[in-house]
Each structure stands twice: as C-alpha cells, then as structure tokens.
Amino acid sequence: MRRWHPGVGRRLEDSPTWRDKRWYRVDESGRVQVDVVAFLAAKADLVRSIEDLTQSIATRPARFGCFGLHEWAMVYKQEERRHRVPLRLGQRGTDAVVESHQINCTHYDAFRFFTEEARPLNVQQPTRESQCAVDQAGCLHANMDLYKWCIKLGPLVPGELLLDAFALAREIRWTDMRASPYEVTDYGVPPIAIETAEGKAEYVRLQREYAVRGQALRERLLAVIARARSVSGIASAMPSALNHGE
Numbered sequence: 001m002r003r004w005h006p007g008v009g010r011r012l013e014d015s016p017t018w019r020d021k022r023w024y025r026v027d028e029s030g031r032v033q034v035d036v037v038a039f040l041a042a043k044a045d046l047v048r049s050i051e052d053l054t055q056s057i058a059t060r061p062a063r064f065g066c067f068g069l070h071e072w073a074m075v076y077k078q079e080e081r082r083h084r085v086p087l088r089l090g091q092r093g094t095d096a097v098v099e100s101h102q103i104n105c106t107h108y109d110a111f112r113f114f115t116e117e118a119r120p121l122n123v124q125q126p127t128r129e130s131q132c133a134v135d136q137a138g139c140l141h142a143n144m145d146l147y148k149w150c151i152k153l154g155p156l157v158p159g160e161l162l163l164d165a166f167a168l169a170r171e172i173r174w175t176d177m178r179a180s181p182y183e184v185t186d187y188g189v190p191p192i193a194i195e196t197a198e199g200k201a202e203y204v205r206l207q208r209e210y211a212v213r214g215q216a217l218r219e220r221l222l223a224v225i226a227r228a229r230s231v232s233g234i235a236s237a238m239p240s241a242l243n244h245g246e
Contacts, residue, residue, distance in 0.1 A: 011029075060136050074118070108128055178190060
C-alpha cells in the first residue's frame, strides 16, 4: 500500500527511480508510464476475474438483511475459538442469537469460516465458483474486497483509488467488529447489539452507506480496467472463474 502508482494514462517526468520498476516502461518521449500491455498479458486471468466479479456486483441490487450474523455463525457452538476474546453474550447467548435469526450470508470468504453446525443454517451455500452469481453490494466483506482487488491490480490503479478503497475497508472492518459477538469494548470498540431492534437499525444504516460508497469505487475500478484495455488494445475475453479470494 505504501507504493504509490500513477495509474493508467499518466506519465512521469524526471523519474529515474521508476525506470527499472516492474511493470513500467520508458516511452518515446523519455517519460515513464505503466506497461499496460505487459501487465494485461501476464495477468489476463486475474484481471478478467476481478472485472467479471466487480461488474456482476455493480449491476446487482444490494441486500441489507444479514445484520452481520456471519461473525456469529463463525463461533456457533464452538468450544475453542480462533480469537482469544470473550463473547459478549457468552456461548449460550451467542448460540441463541444465531438460532433465533435467519442466517443469509452471501460471501464465500465469510461462509467458509462458519462452524460445521452453522453451515446448514445459512440460506445460501456460496462457493468460490458461484461468487459472481451471489456476491452483492450490501455485503460488508464484498466492499472490503475492493481494497484487495486494487492491490492485486497493482500499477494499473492510481494511488488515490487505492487509498479510498483502503479507507472504506478500514471503516467497514471496524463496523464488522462492532457488530460481532465478541466483547471488544476493552479495545475501544463500542458494540452494535445486532440482537436488538436498535442495533439492527444501526447496522443497516451503516451497511447502506457502505454500499453506496462501494458502488462508487466499483465504477472507478471498472473504469481503470476499461482504460487499460483501451490503451493496450486488448479486449475483454470470455468470463472465467474467480480463483483469487484467499
């Protein structure tokens, strides 16, 4: 994240330190710019996968009824937890919240951490292969992923877009922990009690805000990819499965 990139279509003057950086080239005027052709040729499957997923989410209606219960499903009926942080309602109270709600998580990278007992409770059964078909803009994790895609697209993405995606991911992660079953007040994180009507309303309010901001970032990200294809003359090929979620 500390490495700034000018992005596609910008050329750097008097930048000798950039001449030997990977994915950059010196043009006929002596200026340095992203070697779009080389990057797209080497990363064709990755770029296409990110483009397919981003486009599918951008055109799909957002959903706001999950209330962050994915974090609760990750500790449902779990005796030993990955994180050494106590549960705000204890194990029985946490299990009761899961059992009294409909779990409807659409994001594979959240669902794959559900406990074995929690997985059958989820309305969706997302897979890596179905990610393009089920991911949607109301999902906190899908919006955090925008930062990951910016990182993976590396020099194509201008520094300001990368930082905006990071800022959104950071805010969302804060909300994710506030709405989690963990007792995190000792870390200065006030809880969002999603088991209450007030907590649900607060979660959905933030979720809607993040969805709007995430969709704006998706438009910018898709514009970067389109610009790269235009500059390189490499058209988008047939969609491929997304295999870059880890």
